[in-house]
Amino acid sequence: MFYREAGQFKTSYKADQAIFPILQDRVGLGLIIVLALLVPLFGSDFLINSFMIPFLIFALASIGLNILTGYCGQLSLGTGAFMGVGAYSCYKLATIFPEVNILVHILLSGFFAAGIGCIFGLPSLRIKGLYLAITTLAAQFFLEWCFIRIPWLYNYNDSGAIEVPTRTLLGTPITGPSSTPSVRYYVILALIIFLAWIASNLIRGRIGRSWMMIRDMDIAAELMGIKPLNAKLSAFAVSSYFCGVAGALMVFMWLGAAEVESFSINVSFQVLFMVIIGGMGSLIGCFLGAAFIFGLPIFVRALPDQIGVAINASTVDHISRMVIGALIIFFLIVEPHGFARLWQIVKEKLRNWPFPYG
Amino acid sequence: MRLKSLVMGVAASAIAVTGTLSTAATVAAEELYIPSLSYRTGPFAGGGIPFANGFADYLNMLNARDGGIGGIKVKVEECETGYNAQKGVECYEATKGKGALVYNPLSTGITLQLIPKAPVDQIPVLSMGYGLSAAAIGEKFPWTFTYPTSYWSQMSSILKHIDANGGLKGKKIGFIYLDVGYGKEPIPLLDQLGPKLGFEVAKFPVGVKEMQSQGSQWLNVRKERPDWMIMWGWGAMNATAIKEAAKIRYPMDRFIGNWWSSAHADLKPVGSSGKGYLGANFSGIGTDYPALQDVIKHVITAGNTQTKAEDVGNVLYNRGLFNAVIVAEAIATAQKMTGKKAISGADMRQGLENFKLDEARLNELGLGGFTGALSGSCSDHEGAGSVFIQQWDGNTFKKVSDLIAPMTDVVRPLLEDAANKYVSDKPNWKGQTCG
Numbered sequence: 001m002f003y004r005e006a007g008q009f010k011t012s013y014k015a016d017q018a019i020f021p022i023l024q025d026r027v028g029l030g031l032i033i034v035l036a037l038l039v040p041l042f043g044s045d046f047l048i049n050s051f052m053i054p055f056l057i058f059a060l061a062s063i064g065l066n067i068l069t070g071y072c073g074q075l076s077l078g079t080g081a082f083m084g085v086g087a088y089s090c091y092k093l094a095t096i097f098p099e100v101n102i103l104v105h106i107l108l109s110g111f112f113a114a115g116i117g118c119i120f121g122l123p124s125l126r127i128k129g130l131y132l133a134i135t136t137l138a139a140q141f142f143l144e145w146c147f148i149r150i151p152w153l154y155n156y157n158d159s160g161a162i163e164v165p166t167r168t169l170l171g172t173p174i175t176g177p178s179s180t181p182s183v184r185y186y187v188i189l190a191l192i193i194f195l196a197w198i199a200s201n202l203i204r205g206r207i208g209r210s211w212m213m214i215r216d217m218d219i220a221a222e223l224m225g226i227k228p229l230n231a232k233l234s235a236f237a238v239s240s241y242f243c244g245v246a247g248a249l250m251v252f253m254w255l256g257a258a259e260v261e262s263f264s265i266n267v268s269f270q271v272l273f274m275v276i277i278g279g280m281g282s283l284i285g286c287f288l289g290a291a292f293i294f295g296l297p298i299f300v301r302a303l304p305d306q307i308g309v310a311i312n313a314s315t316v317d318h319i320s321r322m323v324i325g326a327l328i329i330f331f332l333i334v335e336p337h338g339f340a341r342l343w344q345i346v347k348e349k350l351r352n353w354p355f356p357y358g
Numbered sequence: 359m360r361l362k363s364l365v366m367g368v369a370a371s372a373i374a375v376t377g378t379l380s381t382a383a384t385v386a387a388e389e390l391y392i393p394s395l396s397y398r399t400g401p402f403a404g405g406g407i408p409f410a411n412g413f414a415d416y417l418n419m420l421n422a423r424d425g426g427i428g429g430i431k432v433k434v435e436e437c438e439t440g441y442n443a444q445k446g447v448e449c450y451e452a453t454k455g456k457g458a459l460v461y462n463p464l465s466t467g468i469t470l471q472l473i474p475k476a477p478v479d480q481i482p483v484l485s486m487g488y489g490l491s492a493a494a495i496g497e498k499f500p501w502t503f504t505y506p507t508s509y510w511s512q513m514s515s516i517l518k519h520i521d522a523n524g525g526l527k528g529k530k531i532g533f534i535y536l537d538v539g540y541g542k543e544p545i546p547l548l549d550q551l552g553p554k555l556g557f558e559v560a561k562f563p564v565g566v567k568e569m570q571s572q573g574s575q576w577l578n579v580r581k582e583r584p585d586w587m588i589m590w591g592w593g594a595m596n597a598t599a600i601k602e603a604a605k606i607r608y609p610m611d612r613f614i615g616n617w618w619s620s621a622h623a624d625l626k627p628v629g630s631s632g633k634g635y636l637g638a639n640f641s642g643i644g645t646d647y648p649a650l651q652d653v654i655k656h657v658i659t660a661g662n663t664q665t666k667a668e669d670v671g672n673v674l675y676n677r678g679l680f681n682a683v684i685v686a687e688a689i690a691t692a693q694k695m696t697g698k699k700a701i702s703g704a705d706m707r708q709g710l711e712n713f714k715l716d717e718a719r720l721n722e723l724g725l726g727g728f729t730g731a732l733s734g735s736c737s738d739h740e741g742a743g744s745v746f747i748q749q750w751d752g753n754t755f756k757k758v759s760d761l762i763a764p765m766t767d768v769v770r771p772l773l774e775d776a777a778n779k780y781v782s783d784k785p786n787w788k789g790q791t792c793g
Contacts, residue, residue, distance in 0.1 A: 045455065050448045095783070148537065148565075160542050161470050166786055177474040178786065255447065257471050259539055261566070262444065298448070301438075312664065313436040314398030 003351035019200055036189055040182035048181040049254075051298055056185075056192045057249045058294050062274040062286035063199050064242030069272070070280035071203060072235035073215030074124050078117075078136035079243050079271040081143035084263030085113040086244025087251040088153045091162040094252075095155060102167035102175055103187070106248045113244020114237040116143070121236025125229060128218075140265055147260040163257045175252045184253045191249070195242065200283055202238065211235050212281075243271075270294075277331060279340025288339035292331075296324050388700055390432045390689060392417065393453035395439045395446055395463045401569065402441040402593035404623040405674055409464055410436060411665040412678025415657045416649075420686060422656040427686055428693040430700060441593070443467040450475070459689065459706040460484050462681055466540035469502075476501035477788055481703035482710055484688075486681045487512070487617055487640065491543055492776035494740035496711070499777065500790040503710050505684055506640050506732045506743025509616070510547040510773060511764030513588075515745045516614055516638055517551065518762050520586050527556040532584030534575060534591070534599060537563040540618075541590045550772060560584050569595040576602040587613045596624035600632045610634030611749070620748060620755070621673040630752040637673075638745045641680040641729055643755050645671035648724030653679070673748075673755060680729060687713045711736055730761045736792035742766055 008023055010016045020026045039052055065079050090109035094102060120139040124132050147153060154162050166176030173179040174187050202208050210231040213221035222228055251258045270293060278289020300320035304311045311319075335342050349356070396410035397403055417432045426432050435456075437449035446468030450461065461476075461483045463469050469489035476483045477500065484503045485493065491510040493502035507515075520526055533548060535541030541563070548559050560582045562575045572595075579587065587608065591599055596619045603613055611634040615624070620637020628635075645654065654670060657663050669675055692701045692709025701709070714733040720726050730744040744761035781787045 046451050049451045160539055161467075163470075163474070165784060176786075177478045255444065255471065256474060257443075259443065259467055259470075261442075261467065261538065302452075312398075313396065313438040317399050317438040317440070 002353065003347055019197075019204070033193070037186075040185055045181050048185050051295055053181065053185055053188055053254050054250075055290055055294050056188050057246050057254060058271065058274060059287045059290040060192055060195060060249065061243050061246035061271045062278060062290050063196060063283060064239045064246060065271050066275050066278075066280065066283070066286050067199065067203070067211070067242065068235050068239035069275055070282065070285075071208060071215060072211040072232065072239075074121075074232060074235060075129060075133040076136040076239070077133050077265070077268050077272065078120060078139035078143070080263045080265060080267030081140040082113045082117055082240045082243040083247025083250060083267065084143055084147055084260070085116045085240075086110055086247035087258060087263065088147060088162065089113070089244070090248035090252060091155075091164075092153065094165060094167065098165070101169065102252065103169065103191075106191075106245060106252060109248040110241040110244040113247070114241040117236045117240025117243075118233050121233050121240075124232045124236065137265075140268055144260055144264065147263065161257050161259045162251065164252050164255075175256075177256060188249060188253055191245075195245065196283060199238075199242065203283070207231075207234055207238075215281075273328070277328060277338055279338030282338070282340035284343060285338050285340030288343070292339065296320075296327065300324065388430050389457075390427060390430060390459060390700070391457045392432060392434050392685060393449070393456075393458045393461065394434050394436045395449050395461065395465070395468065396436045397439050397441045397464070399438060400440040400442075401566075405593055405618065405621060406441065406464065408621070408623060408665075408669055408672055408674040409678035409681075411663065411669065412675040412680075413462070413682045414678075415653050415663050415665055415670075416679045416682035417686065418662055419649075419653045419656045422660065422662070423652055427689045428699050432686075432689075439463070439465065439468060441465050441467075443471055447471050454479055454481060457702075459701065459703055460685060460710070462486065462685070464488070466490070466543060467538060470539055473499070473502050474784075479703070480707075482707040484681070484684065484710065486677075486684065488540065490780070491547075492773055492780050494738070494773050495777035496735065496737045496739040496790070497777075497792055498781050498787075498789045499739060500788070501707060503734065503739045505710075505734065505739070505741040506729065507745065507764055508740045508769075508773070509543045509590075510769050511740060511742070511766070512616060512638055512745055513544040513547050514551070514765040514769050515762040516588060516616070516747075517555070517557075518765065519614070519747050519759060521555075524585075529585040530558045530560060530582065532560045532562060532579055532582060532587040534562040534564060534572075534579070534587060534589050536569070536591050536593075536595050537565045540592065544590060546776065547769070547772060551768065554768070564591070564595055564599070569593065570598050572598050572602050576606050576608075579603075579608065580606045585612065589613070589615045589619045591615065591619040591624075596620075597627045600625065600628045600635055604628070604631040611636060614638065614747070617677070617745065620750070622669075622754070623672070623674060625750045625755075632750050633752040635750040636758070637748050637750070637755065639673060639677075639748050639755070639757075640743055640745045641673070641677045642725070642727065643671065643673060643676065643748065643757065647726070647728055649683075649728075650676075650679070650724075652724065676728075683723065683725065684710075684713070684715070684732075687715055687719075710734060711739075736790065 003024055005022050040048060061083060068074050068076050086109045089112035090105050093105040123135040154160055164175050166173050166178055172183055174183055210226045213226050214231045218228055274289035274293045277292055279285025297320050300323050301316050304316055394410055394413055397406035414434045417434050420427055421431050437453055439446040439449055446463055446465060450472060458481050461472055463472060466488050469485040472483045482501050486505055489504055491508035493499040494504050494508045552559050562578055564572055564575055589599055613635055615637040617638045617640060625632050658665060658667055658670060688706060688709035691713040692705040693699060695708055696705045711734050716731045732741045732743050734741050744763045746757055746761050747759040748755040749758045
């Protein structure tokens with residue numbers, strides 16, 4: 001009943017091909033965006049800084065990996081390293097050209113990640129599946145090694161860490177310690193909405209369709225005139241671009257300083273879990289997966305304090321690890337296709353309600 | 359199917375409930391709130407647990423014995439960081455709004471993240487014997503303290519010890535370190551002092567992932583044949599390094615760990631094969647101090663703790679306790695200076711700059727001979743503390759040297775250079791002028 005599109009007539013091709021052809025979806029999305037804009041008015045700094053900002057950044061990284069793994073079918077374990085490439089190149093750009101606006105640097109830094117991603121994507125033309133995962137793992141270790149061993153990347157800093165300078169947009173600091181969480185949140189939100197819009201259009205278009213053809217059956221795709229070289233490398237490039245921008249945002253808008261540890265293999269796995277739990281080949285799944293994987297530990301850790309039970313910090317940490325592990329297994333058993341599929345089922349039920357067999 | 363919908367329902371309602379809960383917690387007004395960023399999990403827990411215990415136990419002892427500091431209670435709240443900078447910042451964000459007086463992150467990685475935040479939030483950072491060495495320069499880092507000494511000063515004390523035991527000139531010093539911000543911190547000093555004092559340095563980095571398999575590093579040590587080995591290790595790295603050193607028959611009495619690489623937790627698994635191993639330290643060993651007896655009486659036997667009784671008096675336990683002593687002294691000083699009982703982070707900064715821990719005061723606290731005299735000032739945020747060298751006898755540590763003062767004349771200019779370099783690319787950085 002709620003999702004019935006009855007009565008919504010499409011009278012032009014444009015209306016038929018809109019991103020959100022159903023009115024309910026447009027209203028829902030509008031509501032979510034309004035809510036997202038209102039968060040800083042009601043949420044505490046902790047909520048914004050420790051949940052909303054990293055959630056959006058990881059959602060962007062998941063979109064990047066989802067393009068590669070979910071849409072093009074190329075398994076990658078190098079996400080953390082590609083994020084690192086974005087972060088380090090953004091840092092270098094920001095120190096070499098301090099007069100250019102930091103947002104330009106953040107968006108440019110993705111191109112460096114895309115270039116590196118293309119290079120490490122070359123093996124995908126010859127090998128598939130788990131073997132490709134191993135070569136991307138090599139990318140992860142090689143790039144981590146670079147971040148430690150090439151001191152030029154962190155400006156010969158004694159500590160080996162990159163530190164974010166304060167930069168302003170229209171007179172308001174948006175990076176560095178003096179920027180307020182709300183400002184950073186709005187900047188990130190705007191960027192994420194923009195980039196997610198680009199991603200959704202890419203996926204719907206010719207390029208995205210060629211990715212999906214490669215994913216579903218590469219030989220058939222080749223016979224139909226899709227060049228695997230172009231399709232696979234463009235997937236690596238676009239995916240790494242998104243990951244790189246996410247990495248730059250992570251350091252400049254969230255952490256404020258980062259060592260190589262921030263881009264370790266654990267990050268790669270975390271983002272991969274977000275994609276798997278959220279749903280392969282789904283953009284909304286990226287957001288749901290990021291919220292689940294990143295938010296759940298924070299929620300579990302905060303819970304005993306909220307309900308007034310005093311438990312040792314370390315015990316809470318142990319419990320949260322166990323609970324999260326159990327929940328991931330549970331969700332994968334009841335819904336192997338991730339949260340995106342759950343959302344689809346919910347939509348279906350809403351459409352049919354109150355006549356379940358209608 | 360029914361179970362599935364039940365769990366889904368619970369999950370959905372849990373999400374709905376948390377949406378309505380606010381994360382801002384309420385704090386009792388009359389309380390001194392000290393967050394303790396501890397790590398009792400992960401590969402570094404071996405060092406994190408005793409330190410966090412010593413820190414909490416001393417402040418809880420003050421609560422039980424004196425009713426707090428200046429008549430109001432201290433509340434220590436632990437937040438688990440796992441030695442991870444990201445989680446450390448998360449802890450910082452979660453606790454800073456509750457009236458936190460000072461942060462003791464016990465991690466150089468977390469300290470580096472907090473240094474730029476401290477002036478903005480007006481909460482000082484006390485990185486006791488770790489963190490950024492350059493923070494010792496108070497003019498440049500008003501909100502950061504490295505009492506009782508910085509890594510660079512400690513390294514100079516260790517070099518002094520080597521000089522006194524056979525000379526430095528023409529020697530080859532091997533430096534094995536954990537390849538993170540912490541381990542890399544003293545390298546600029548070694549590189550600059552090497553040519554000056556006429557010794558050669560061979561560096562052996564150990565990545566966090568290979569912490570427990572250092573075969574290749576020690577193979578290199580065997581090739582390089584350094585006259586002395588100095589270690590900047592932490593967590594599981596230490597015991598592994600000492601075991602590997604024993605395997606290649608490196609003379610233990612030529613192997614010096616810094617103050618984070620020579621604790622009971624590191625040497626216990628090695629046992630007698632680590633006999634002779636040296637380590638730097640700045641806090642007393644054992645329980646033969648009246649203050650520690652008070653801790654045992656009021657906290658340990660009262661059961662108000664997570665500490666195992668046999669751990670009291672261990673190197674890292676006592677160091678955590680010493681950290682709490684500095685915090686308590688700074689609070690008391692700040693209370694005296696401001697006349698307020700419940701002080702703020704800014705008052706705490708004043709207290710940290712002005713407290714005096716001389717011999718008389720140490721005796722008064724029941725810690726006579728526990729450590730060298732220590733006092734801060736506006737420009738000196740490391741307190742020029744000294745270290746002593748201790749030796750593992752197969753069972754416990756014994757103090758084998760007097761207090762060795764750092765080479766302040768050499769180190770201070772280098773620290774100033776480093777501080778200037780840190781500040782140089784931060785145009786809005788606020789220092790202070792000291793009269």
